[in-house]
Amino acid sequence: MFGRDVVTFVCRNSVALLDEESPELLGEAVRIVVPCAARVDALHVLRAVERGATMVIIGACPIGNCRSVTGPEEAEERLARAKALLDETGASARLHVVRAAANAPRDLEDALEKAMGDAPASDTEEAAR
Amino acid sequence: MIVADRKSLDDIVDMIGDADKVVVSACNACVTVCLAGGRREAGILASQLRIHAKEHGKDIEVREHSLARHCDAEFLSDLDEELEWADVMISMACGVGVNLASELHPKHRIVPGLNTTFYGATDAPGRWLEMCGGCGDCVLHKTGGICPIVRCAKSILNGPCGGSQDGKCEVDPETPCAWQEIIERLEAQGRGDDLIAVEPAKDWTTSFSGGRRRRVVEEIYEEDEEASA
Incomplete structure (x- = not known):
């Protein structure tokens, strides 16, 4: 179960719709509905961490299933930049992109479980890239 | 346009030293277009500085500020209040802006947040090439x-x-x-x-x-001298 220290940016075409049906998946996490996962910028992620978020999750559509065509891929790129910027500060918030279609709650559940189990992103080699 | 890269956070933290009050001033002209020093990039730097300070047990206050451009004295007068408040200003303008702001506000500490690199143009989204x-x-x-x-x-x-x-x-x-x-x-x-x-x-x-270059349009320059006399 996520607490208020988790900030989620959720695509209105996928994860936001899933959240309406199954709000227990995101628990108490802060939800910010965005028109597309690609709308999330490194600045949004940094602001969330600055205000105390220990985990930031971008909820995107599956690759190939995005109304804006490349939203999930672009969200990954923006999050990679946010990770690099965050690494410079020495902070270690966990940053993740989870992907699930609006009709696939199980995919979201699996992705969130995986995100919760991962080490802080800034401590991984992936974050350094 | 003038193209620049942002300095690393480590370099910027070194430059500001033990300052407690920092203002990050964006330039909304060329360096905004090349995604180096505009309002968003200034926000990112300010946010990084706050997070860095928190991680390292420091207590600093960081303000964000932006100007239409830093290369004209008329716009730089808007900095007065921020400079009076701050121990140091990080300019997110090109080197021209840092020079001019420092010249107009010689008592204040103004440091560059960017490395000015070249005169260039946008080649594709996210890529700029030197042209001149x-x-x-x-x-x-x-x-x-x-x-x-x-x-x-x-x-x-x-x-x-x-x-x-x-x-x-x-x-x-x-x-x-x-x-x-x-x-x-x-x-x-x-x-x-x-x-x-x-x-x-x-x-x-x-x-x-050959040293600092200058361009003078005689009749206008003389008119200004007469106006100030």
Whole structure:
């Protein structure tokens, strides 16, 4: 179960719709509905961490299933930049992109479980890239 | 436009030292377009500084600020209040802005948040290419609008050199040979024979190595002097 220290940016075409049906998946996490996962910028992620978020999750559509065509891929790129910027500060918030279609709650559940189990992103080699 | 890169956070933290009150001032002109120093990038830096301070147990206050541009004194007067408050200002403008702000506010500490790199243009979203070296003696009319000063690694005026291979530069196989491009462009314009003429040695006295350059429009400059008299 996520607490208020988790900030989620959720695509209105996928994860936001899933959240309406199954709000227990995101628990108490802060939800910010965005028109597309690609709308999330490194600045949004940094602001969330600055205000105390220990985990930031971008909820995107599956690759190939995005109304804006490349939203999930672009969200990954923006999050990679946010990770690099965050690494410079020495902070270690966990940053993740989870992907699930609006009709696939199980995919979201699996992705969130995986995100919760991962080490802080800034401590991984992936974050350094 | 002027293109710049942001300095690393470590470099910026070193520059601000033990300042408790920091203002990050964005420039909404060229460096906004190249995603280096605009309002968003200033926000990112300010946020990084706050997170860094928190991680390192420091208590600093960081304000964000932006100006239409930092290269005109009229706009820089808006900095007065922020500079009075701050121990140090990080300018997210190009070097021109840092110079001018420091000249107009000599009692205040203003440090550069960016490394100013070149005069360039947007080649594709997220990529900018150098186009002009500001040498003060333009030869673009002879080279089909392709600057041999910055687009040729050797800045030669009678190219290509022996290092041009398959249209690429020997310095970097990803970089087109500027002289190959010049030849192709002039040939396409039916001006290939223009290249037979030997270009004499360039007069570099117009470039930056002769000290600070200035441009004066006499009648306007005199009018200003009269107005201030």
